[in-house]
Amino acid sequence: MCELFALSSLYNTNISFSLEEFADRGGLNGPHKDGWGVAHYEHLDVRLIREPFPASNSPCVRFLQEHGFRSNIIISHIRMATVGERQLRNTQPFSRALGGRMHTFAHNGDLDGIIDLPGFETGNWQPIGETDSEHAFCHLMYLMQPLWQTGEPTLEARYRLLEDFARRLRPVGPANFIYSDGDYVFAHGDKRTQPGLEGYHPPGLHWLSRTCGLSEESHEIPGVVLQHEQCDQSVVLVATVPLTGENWQPMEEGEILIIKDGSIHHL
Structure with a gap:
């Protein structure tokens, strides 16, 4: 399964916070070698970088680390292909414009037959690629469109x-996803393959909350560097599996x- x-x-x-460890999962320490993508917001727009190649040896990943793009909303995906060719069109995250902003979606799981389900x-x-994940996102945008036609909807x-x-998606297959409208991030946990167990079981996602004090220029934990400029910082991280030995929930x-x-x- 993919990793979010x-x-x-x-x-x-700084966007280079955890790409090294996360990229290692994309073909070096894990089976997820079929593509990767990073979306980070600048206000309501998105800088989206994707490749249908392993992240572990990608020059683009090195480029992101060296240039230090900064954002307060970042969504990443590493792909293990099960539906659709290993092409850019099938590489997540996916993004669409609606209501004067970019909406971004990344999914982990197989939604068998969703394209033909009533x-x-x-x-x-309309999807650009063939993945069930993009079809689910396009359906979500179809549902969202009426909400945004008359202005910004309530939370x-x-x-x-x-x-x-999400309730209708779960019976189709594992439905772990992360969605953002540039204002909020919504993370939905379902179930996934677990070591030593057959089938799919929760948890499908984990989360971690961190704070950094005013006196700290950066806060480092294995694989994560949070850099900020002389201010108190609050951060929530969401991942398929815990990236560090901390108390991920x-x-x-x-x-x-x-x-x-x-x-x-x-x-």
């Missing part, structure tokens, strides 16, 4: 729509986290 990672922070942080229409949001309206979307099956500015929000 997301970061939400109060202030911009109730998952995409309207004018509750966004959450309720995502809650219903497993997400329950069907749980949706609402994250904004490095903090967990509740309705």
Whole structure:
């Protein structure tokens, strides 16, 4: 299965924070060699860099590390292909424009047959590739479109729509996904393959909350560097599996986290 990672922070942080360890999973320490992508927001727009090649030896990953792009919302995906050719069009994250901003989506799991299932229409949001993940995203955008036609929807309206979307997605297959509209990050945990177990079991995602004090120029833990400029920093990290030995929290099956500015929000 693929691997997901997301970061939400109060202030911009350096995108090189964990790419080395995360990239190692993309073909060096794991089987995920079929592509990778990183989306990081600049206000409501997205800088999206993707490749249908292993991340572990990618010059583009080195480029990101050396140039230190900064963002307060970052979504990453490393692919192990099960549906669709190893091509750029099938490489996540996916992104579309709606309501004057970019919406970004990354998914982990196989949604068998979703393209032909009734109730998952995409309207004018047509996929570019062949993956079930992109089809699910286009269906989500089809559902989101009415919400954004009259201005920025409330958080509750966004959450309720995502809650219903995730509820209908879970019976089709593992439905771990991370979605952002440039304002909030929504992480939905379902289930995935687990070492030593047959089939799919929760947790499908884990999360970690961190803070950095005013006096710290950076905060380093294995594989993660959070750089900020003379300010108190709050960060929430979401990953398929814990990237460090810290106290990552497993997400329950069907749980949706609402994250904004490095903090967990509740309705």
